[in-house]
Amino acid sequence: xxxxxxxxxxxxxxxxxxxxxxxxxxxxxxxxxxxxxxxxxxxxxxxxxxxxxxxxxxxxxxxxxxxxxxxxxxxxxxxxxxxxxxxxxxxxxxxxxxxxxxxxxxxxxxxxxxxxxxxxxxxxxxxxxxxxxxxxxxxxxxxxxxxxxxxxxxxxxxxxxxxxxxxxxxxxxxxxxxxxxxxxxxxxxxxxxxxxxxxxxxxxxxxxxxxxxxxxxxxxxxxxxxxxxxxxxxxxxxxxxxxxxxxxxxxxxxxxxxxxxxxxxxxxxxxxxxxxxxxxxxxxxxxxxxxxxxxxxxxxxxxxxxxxxxxxxxxxxxxxxxxxxxxxxxxxxxxxxxxxxxxxxxxxxxxxxxxxxxxxxxxxxxxxxxxxxxxxxxxx
Amino acid sequence: xxxxxxxxxxxxxxxxxxxxxxxxxxxxxxxxxxxxxxxxxxxxxxxxxxxxxxxxxxxxxxxxxxxxxxxxxxxxxxxxxxxxxxxxxxxxxxxxxxxxxxxxxxxxxxxxxxxxxxxxxxxxxxxxxxxxxxx
Numbered sequence: 001x002x003x004x005x006x007x008x009x010x011x012x013x014x015x016x017x018x019x020x021x022x023x024x025x026x027x028x029x030x031x032x033x034x035x036x037x038x039x040x041x042x043x044x045x046x047x048x049x050x051x052x053x054x055x056x057x058x059x060x061x062x063x064x065x066x067x068x069x070x071x072x073x074x075x076x077x078x079x080x081x082x083x084x085x086x087x088x089x090x091x092x093x094x095x096x097x098x099x100x101x102x103x104x105x106x107x108x109x110x111x112x113x114x115x116x117x118x119x120x121x122x123x124x125x126x127x128x129x130x131x132x133x134x135x136x137x138x139x140x141x142x143x144x145x146x147x148x149x150x151x152x153x154x155x156x157x158x159x160x161x162x163x164x165x166x167x168x169x170x171x172x173x174x175x176x177x178x179x180x181x182x183x184x185x186x187x188x189x190x191x192x193x194x195x196x197x198x199x200x201x202x203x204x205x206x207x208x209x210x211x212x213x214x215x216x217x218x219x220x221x222x223x224x225x226x227x228x229x230x231x232x233x234x235x236x237x238x239x240x241x242x243x244x245x246x247x248x249x250x251x252x253x254x255x256x257x258x259x260x261x262x263x264x265x266x267x268x269x270x271x272x273x274x275x276x277x278x279x280x281x282x283x284x285x286x287x288x289x290x291x292x293x294x295x296x297x298x299x300x301x302x303x304x305x306x307x308x309x310x311x312x313x314x315x316x317x318x319x320x321x322x323x324x325x326x327x328x329x330x331x332x333x334x335x336x337x338x339x340x341x342x343x344x345x346x347x348x349x350x351x352x353x354x355x356x357x358x359x360x361x362x363x364x365x366x367x368x369x370x371x372x373x374x375x376x377x378x379x380x
Numbered sequence: 381x382x383x384x385x386x387x388x389x390x391x392x393x394x395x396x397x398x399x400x401x402x403x404x405x406x407x408x409x410x411x412x413x414x415x416x417x418x419x420x421x422x423x424x425x426x427x428x429x430x431x432x433x434x435x436x437x438x439x440x441x442x443x444x445x446x447x448x449x450x451x452x453x454x455x456x457x458x459x460x461x462x463x464x465x466x467x468x469x470x471x472x473x474x475x476x477x478x479x480x481x482x483x484x485x486x487x488x489x490x491x492x493x494x495x496x497x498x499x500x501x502x503x504x505x506x507x508x509x510x511x512x513x514x515x
Contacts, residue, residue, distance in 0.1 A: 222418050224411075353403040362435050366414055372403035373410050 004187070006038060006050065007121030013054045014118060015093025022062050024100065025146040028118045030062035036123055094119070095195040098188075099158020102166040103149050110145035111166045117142055119191075120184055130179040163192065164204050164260065171208050182212055193247075202251035203261030209244035210267035213237040225367040229276040241271045262291040281311035298328045306334055314342035332358060333368055340375055349375040382431065382472045382506040383479040385486060387499070389438055391463030396498035397491065405492040413497070416489040424471060424482070435467035470506075479503050 010031055017027035034057035038050075047053035101115040113131075116122045122130075128138035171185035189205040217231035248264045266287045273279035288304035291297075301324045309317020317338045324331060336351030349372045356368035402410055424430035439457040446453040469486070473479050483501045491497035 222415055224414075349403070353401070356403060357438050360437075365435070366410075369403045370407050370410050373405055373407040376404060377406060 003039065006035070006042070008187075008191075009051050009054055010035060010121030011094040011097045011119050012051065013058055014097060016055050017058055017062060018093070020059070023150065025143075025150055026062055026065060027058070028146065030058045030065060032117065032123065033061045034058035035121060039123070091195055094191070096158070098163045098192060098195075099160075100149055100152065102158070102163040103152060104159050104162050105148055105152070106145050108166065108169060110141055110148070111162065112169050113138060113142050114145045115163075115166050115188070116170065116181075116184065120188055122179065122184070126179045130173065130181050160196070160198060160201070164200060167192070167208075168204060168260075171211075182208070182215070186212060199251035199254045199256045200258040200260050202247050203258060203264050206244040206248035206251065207260050207264035207267055209240045209247070210264060210271050213240035213244070213271065219363075223363055224370075225363050227367075228270065233274060236271065241268075244268065244271075257290065257294070259291060259294045262287050262294060266291070276310070279310070281307055285311050298325055302328050302331060302334055306337070309338050309341065314338045318342065329358070329360065330355070336368075336371070336375075345375045381475065381479070382470060382508070383476075384502075384504040384506065385469045385471060385479075385483050386502040386504060387466045387468065388502065389464040389466045390461065391465075392500040392502060395500065399491050399497060409490065409492050409494060412490045412494065417486075420486055420489075421469065424469075429471050429473050429478075429482070431470035431472050433467070433469040436465055438464060438466070476505070479505075 013034070014024070014027050014031050017030060018024055022030070031054070034054050037057060038054060042050075097119050098115070101118050102111040106114065113127055116127050116130075117124065124139050124142060125135050127142075128135040131138065167185050167189050170181050170188070173181045186205070186208050189201070189208055193201050193205050213236050214231065216237070217233070217235040218226055220226050244264070245268055248261065248268055251261050252265070266284055269280050269284050269287070284307045285304065288300060288307055291300045292304060302321070305317050305320035305324060308320040318335075321331075321335060321338060326332075332351050332355035336348045336355055339351060340348035352368050352372035352375060356365050356372060359365035359368055402413065405413070421430060421433055440461075441457055442455040443452050471479060471482060473482065480503065483503050487499045487501050488496040489499065
């Protein structure tokens with residue numbers, strides 16, 4: 001049994017413990033300990049029924065922890081050793097865990113960490129490595145999050161918006177260290193699609209698949225960024241793209257548009273084109289208009305200006321950019337690009353250099369520095 | 381022993397070679413410079429001497445307490461700060477000499493003409509915990 005199959009069992013096992021009377025925080029701790037033991041021992045001695053093994057091991061951990069806690073307090077053990085399983089189906093347990101872990105009471109970074117641990121079954125060590133923080137920091141973040149939601153009922157419908165937001169954040173973190181967060185976010189989104197009946201969940205899954213399909217072409221040697229226009233489109237994963245398009249079309253057919261479906265529609269139009277020149281920019285602008293209507297986000301307004309520049313020429317793009325506050329991240333980079341296309345390389349170079357100083361990642365900074373260098377060299 | 385290798389955007393001794401900012405180099409020279417830095421870090425990871433490396437955005441803000449019940453006061457960012465840190469690398473090496481050797485190597489990254497850039501780097505020892513055996 002591989003690790004990801006093992007991790008799929010985690011939310012169901014937490015669900016069993018909670019139904020047997022454990023509180024969420026203790027159940028989650030116990031399952032995490034059982035999981036770590038499983039990772040250590042299963043390679044050599046795999047159990048016949050992995051879920052039953054995990055339930056038994058986690059329940060024992062829970063009882064041990066409860067007994068030592070109770071004996072510290074000098075009181076009687078109140079938890080039954082083997083209470084009956086409840087009537088609630090396991091899929092509902094898993095969905096409730098999603099809602100609880102991404103509860104609106106939690107800050108996004110905590111919701112993300114707790115979701116990865118309790119729903120995703122990653123260990124604290126793996127989550128810490130993925131976010132480049134010390135393990136003790138991540139452990140503390142998770143235990144504070146659990147204290148924060150302690151006592152919240154596990155049986156109410158939650159806020160799907162915050163769940164989707166948490167998965168979106170996980171996906172965007174991408175790949176660092178030995179945990180592929182993008183793949184993990186896709187796995188959790190797939191599971192959520194199976195548990196819910198909401199077109200926006202499908203929209204988010206389609207969006208992730210479409211971006212994931214381009215991953216191999218997005219970076220070059222040494223981790224350098226390759227912009228969309230220069231990506232080798234033959235390296236895009238057409239299987240993922242086809243799957244995403246089918247999912248997206250089914251979602252859009254239900255006529256309940258949301259921001260993730262609109263973003264996925266834009267990504268699908270890019271995926272469908274053989275080059276930037278052959279891209280249906282007019283339709284992309286229309287989707288940005290929808291997205292702007294849905295979100296009012298200044299970042300969307302900025303991206304829309306790029307699309308307008310492609311659809312109607314750089315002059316129109318610059319006119320659209322005039323409506324966007326200069327404080328929006330990447331404003332200078334977009335302005336540089338449009339001015340370059342409008343035939344003003346000197347201003348473009350200045351703006352690319354300015355954008356590189358405002359970049360939020362090393363890869364982006366280096367890319368924009370190269371762009372400035374490239375434009376400066378261009379004769380005339 | 382741990383040392384901090386500090387790279388400055390500005391500050392420190394007068395530059396040995398006065399080179400223009402990176403965005404004014406030939407694109408290939410930019411690539412070569414970045415590649416050199418990455419290879420350097422990768423080599424130290426191989427030898428077990430690399431601890432951490434981070435780059436900082438050039439713009440910073442100064443902040444201080446401003447009394448009970450008041451929001452903190454901010455100042456800056458300052459366009460002409462004399463000393464501006466660009467980033468750092470933390471290394472864990474056997475000796476001060478090794479730290480100097482590595483800093484010297486990093487300072488030889490290729491510049492706009494493809495030759496070493498002779499950039500000043502600052503090397504700062506970490507203060508560690510007290511030793512258990514003192515005599």
